[in-house]
Amino acid sequence: MRVEKKVESYTGIDVFRLVAAVLIITIHTSPLVGLSETGDFILTRIVARVAVPFFFVTSGFFLISRYHYQTAKLCAFVKKTLLIYGAAIVLYIPVNLYNGYFKMEYLLPNLIKDIVFDGTLYHLWYLPASVIGGVIAWGLVKKLDYRKAFAVAAVLYLVGLFGDSYYGVIKNVPIFSGFYALIFQVSDYTRNGIFFAPVFFIMGGFIADYSDRGENKSEIVCDQSVRKKSESKCFGLSMALMLVEGLVLHHFQVQRHDSMYVFLLPCVYFLFLVLLQFRGKRYVWLRDLSLVVYLIHPMMIVVIRMFAKVLHLQGLLVDNSVVHFLAVTVASVVFGAAAVALWGRFGRRRKKRHTDMDRAYIEINLENLAHNVAVLKAAMPSRCELMAVVKAEAYGHGMCEIAVHLDKIGVRAFAVATIDEGIRLRRCGIRGEILILGYTVPERAWELRKYDLAQTLIDYAYACRLNEQGCRVKVHVKVDTGMHRLGFDAGHHSNTHIKEILDVFAMEHFDVKGIYTHLCVADSLEEEDVLFTRQQIADFYGVLKRLKKEGIRIPKIHIQSSYGLLNYPELKCSYVRAGIALYGVLSTPDAQTKLQLDLRPVLSLKTKVVLIRFVPQGESVGYGRTFVADRDSVIAILSIGYADGFPRSLSNRAGYVLINGGCAPIVGRICMDQLAVDVTDIADVEAGMTATLIGYDGGKEIAAPVVADDAGSITNELFSRMGSRLGRIVK
Numbered sequence: 001m002r003v004e005k006k007v008e009s010y011t012g013i014d015v016f017r018l019v020a021a022v023l024i025i026t027i028h029t030s031p032l033v034g035l036s037e038t039g040d041f042i043l044t045r046i047v048a049r050v051a052v053p054f055f056f057v058t059s060g061f062f063l064i065s066r067y068h069y070q071t072a073k074l075c076a077f078v079k080k081t082l083l084i085y086g087a088a089i090v091l092y093i094p095v096n097l098y099n100g101y102f103k104m105e106y107l108l109p110n111l112i113k114d115i116v117f118d119g120t121l122y123h124l125w126y127l128p129a130s131v132i133g134g135v136i137a138w139g140l141v142k143k144l145d146y147r148k149a150f151a152v153a154a155v156l157y158l159v160g161l162f163g164d165s166y167y168g169v170i171k172n173v174p175i176f177s178g179f180y181a182l183i184f185q186v187s188d189y190t191r192n193g194i195f196f197a198p199v200f201f202i203m204g205g206f207i208a209d210y211s212d213r214g215e216n217k218s219e220i221v222c223d224q225s226v227r228k229k230s231e232s233k234c235f236g237l238s239m240a241l242m243l244v245e246g247l248v249l250h251h252f253q254v255q256r257h258d259s260m261y262v263f264l265l266p267c268v269y270f271l272f273l274v275l276l277q278f279r280g281k282r283y284v285w286l287r288d289l290s291l292v293v294y295l296i297h298p299m300m301i302v303v304i305r306m307f308a309k310v311l312h313l314q315g316l317l318v319d320n321s322v323v324h325f326l327a328v329t330v331a332s333v334v335f336g337a338a339a340v341a342l343w344g345r346f347g348r349r350r351k352k353r354h355t356d357m358d359r360a361y362i363e364i365n366l367e368n369l370a371h372n373v374a375v376l377k378a379a380m381p382s383r384c385e386l387m388a389v390v391k392a393e394a395y396g397h398g399m400c401e402i403a404v405h406l407d408k409i410g411v412r413a414f415a416v417a418t419i420d421e422g423i424r425l426r427r428c429g430i431r432g433e434i435l436i437l438g439y440t441v442p443e444r445a446w447e448l449r450k451y452d453l454a455q456t457l458i459d460y461a462y463a464c465r466l467n468e469q470g471c472r473v474k475v476h477v478k479v480d481t482g483m484h485r486l487g488f489d490a491g492h493h494s495n496t497h498i499k500e501i502l503d504v505f506a507m508e509h510f511d512v513k514g515i516y517t518h519l520c521v522a523d524s525l526e527e528e529d530v531l532f533t534r535q536q537i538a539d540f541y542g543v544l545k546r547l548k549k550e551g552i553r554i555p556k557i558h559i560q561s562s563y564g565l566l567n568y569p570e571l572k573c574s575y576v577r578a579g580i581a582l583y584g585v586l587s588t589p590d591a592q593t594k595l596q597l598d599l600r601p602v603l604s605l606k607t608k609v610v611l612i613r614f615v616p617q618g619e620s621v622g623y624g625r626t627f628v629a630d631r632d633s634v635i636a637i638l639s640i641g642y643a644d645g646f647p648r649s650l651s652n653r654a655g656y657v658l659i660n661g662g663c664a665p666i667v668g669r670i671c672m673d674q675l676a677v678d679v680t681d682i683a684d685v686e687a688g689m690t691a692t693l694i695g696y697d698g699g700k701e702i703a704a705p706v707v708a709d710d711a712g713s714i715t716n717e718l719f720s721r722m723g724s725r726l727g728r729i730v731k
């Protein structure tokens with residue numbers, strides 16, 4: 001199943017790429033050197049030093065994430081960067097030849113060293129540093145999570161710092177000088193992929209994962225503007241401190257090189273946050289342009305020099321540092337723009353289409369999901385936590401996408417049905433509690449441990465077998481109070497089994513984290529059902545009381561699922577296990593519940609009209625000829641069928657869809673991959689239009705519980721059967 005990330009337009013970042021490329025040109029042309037040495041130092045050795053880290057943060061922003069470890073993404077990044085690096089190396093061979101590069105002593109070791117760390121021409125070090133830094137950052141975040149990963153990268157940065165701007169401080173300390181001498185045999189500088197780049201890559205990933213602003217629409221506008229201002233202030237302050245730092249170090253001649261400063265870290269961090277404030281139009285070509293400008297500006301320096309020599313304009317074009325800088329910049333930008341235009345016209349392969357919406361797809365509204373979380377939490381007692389039930393692909397919504405968003409908005413407990421779902425959640429980067437509600441073969445105990453999953457103990461025999469595996473695991477004890485499905489028998493009629501539960505608490509390999517029960521008629525407000533439920537609850541608390549009497553410290557307790565919360569909100573438990581309500585719907589239409597919450601549906605189901613067909617009166621449509629046109633009819637064929645999870649029982653006018661603002665009844669039998677609707681009474685329906693099977697269109701709504709009810713089922717089943725063939729897009 002595919003999940004497509006929302007396309008964000010980071011205008012600020014796009015535009016600053018070109019600014020950063022020009023800043024790098026200043027480093028290599030020193031525009032102010034003819035006017036003021038100090039001025040030039042400030043511009044090129046301090047201010048312009050934000051440029052390369054900015055590029056690292058940008059790469060990290062799009063590459064690094066603690067969620068979704070798709071190695072394919074890393075591989076694509078490495079491959080692309082190496083390809084560009086390879087091309088750049090080839091491009092600069094003539095310049096290397098001219099400089100006599102290939103005549104140097106120990107050519108091979110030097111060549112290897114340059115290719116891996118320093119670049120075969122002065123500016124090219126950035127590309128291998130990107131690859132090495134990206135891989136290190138990726139690995140650190142994956143293994144350690146952000147805080148520890150950042151700590152490790154910060155230590156690397158510190159090591160780099162003392163080989164760079166702060167070298168003078170330690171160069172006379174014998175152990176350090178030996179250490180750095182060793183480093184400098186392998187790499188000319190410490191500003192490379194190991195010491196310099198990782199911290200910025202991690203910074204980028206961190207910003208992407210944790211300050212995903214655009215999505216926080218609930219934030220009050222006023223807060224936003226205050227935050228924006230304080231980000232700008234922090235950037236200004238860090239820049240000022242970096243200027244002081246740089247000038248002081250320069251004054252005391254401490255620097256061996258001048259790429260790395262302490263205040264470069266906050267400076268780049270806040271710069272990036274400030275740039276993120278600018279959202280709007282996307283300028284993809286600026287990304288390409290800035291890359292070309294960066295790659296070819298040293299070539300343009302050579303070209304301008306040759307040009308000046310031929311035209312005898314050295315005095316103006318080379319010796320006047322400002323004019324020289326401007327000439328190189330203009331030449332680079334003009335050449336770059338031409339290259340990008342040519343590439344766009346001839347070179348570019350056809351843009352990859354997003355294919356998810358071509359046929360039939362689910363649309364996920366994450367804002368509504370966040371809204372439902374807030375509403376449910378508000379309805380829960382203050383110390384009770386939300387345990388998000390994301391089993392069965394999060395009721396068809398897409399488990400990873402849903403869980404990641406829930407994690408981002410602060411949900412820390414999850415429930416799944418199977419161990420494999422639990423493992424997948426961990427692989428998506430979910431770090432909180434994960435409880436497996438169903439059965440897991442005891443032999444997989446080591447995986448429960450490895451992935452830190454809590455297993456439900458479904459009865460005494462199972463508990464014994466799991467304990468025998470000899471592997472310490474987290475467990476929740478399930479108590480059967482009347483559902484008679486899973487759980488230790490503990491009805492009020494049976495007194496004998498408390499001993500078994502006591503045993504479990506004493507078992508050597510269990511870390512008992514919770515004890516819970518499940519209600520079986522919590523959705524009903526009929527008197528008889530309410531009495532039954534109250535008895536279930538009383539029995540459960542009875543068990544707890546007896547455990548307490550035996551000296552057991554009661555772990556976390558939980559009883560309610562969605563309807564449990566809605567009809568018995570007064571219960572004070574540690575968790576509510578909410579599934580269907582989280583997705584903004586209830587199991588049946590017109591459900592009566594004690595609490596009426598403003599829940600909003602997260603899922604819409606849509607498909608496309610693939611063709612319009614005219615069916616004359618008397619002709620039939622579909623298998624079994626169950627529909628015969630009683631008038632000349634216009635029929636639209638939609639590309640969705642029962643294999644996509646749309647129930648076949650909605651055939652023959654049992655269901656309808658929304659197209660172009662009108663309701664179109666389903667005619668004939670729903671096929672595996674297609675269905676037909678009657679659009680005779682709806683104006684202007686054309687092939688290519690979107691049809692809505694669940695959700696809103698043109699002021700009308702088809703609610704999922706109604707569809708489920710029409711199909712003789714409940715919303716839970718309808719959702720969880722949404723086939724693996726549907727595309728998924730996130731709104």
Ligand SMILES: *Cc1c(COP(=O)(O)O)cnc(C)c1O
Nearest residue numbers: 389437518561562577578579580
């Ligand atoms: C599926 C499940 C839930 C979630 O139920 P909803 O009615 O969807 O909220 C809670 N507890 C258990 C044990 C479950 O199996």
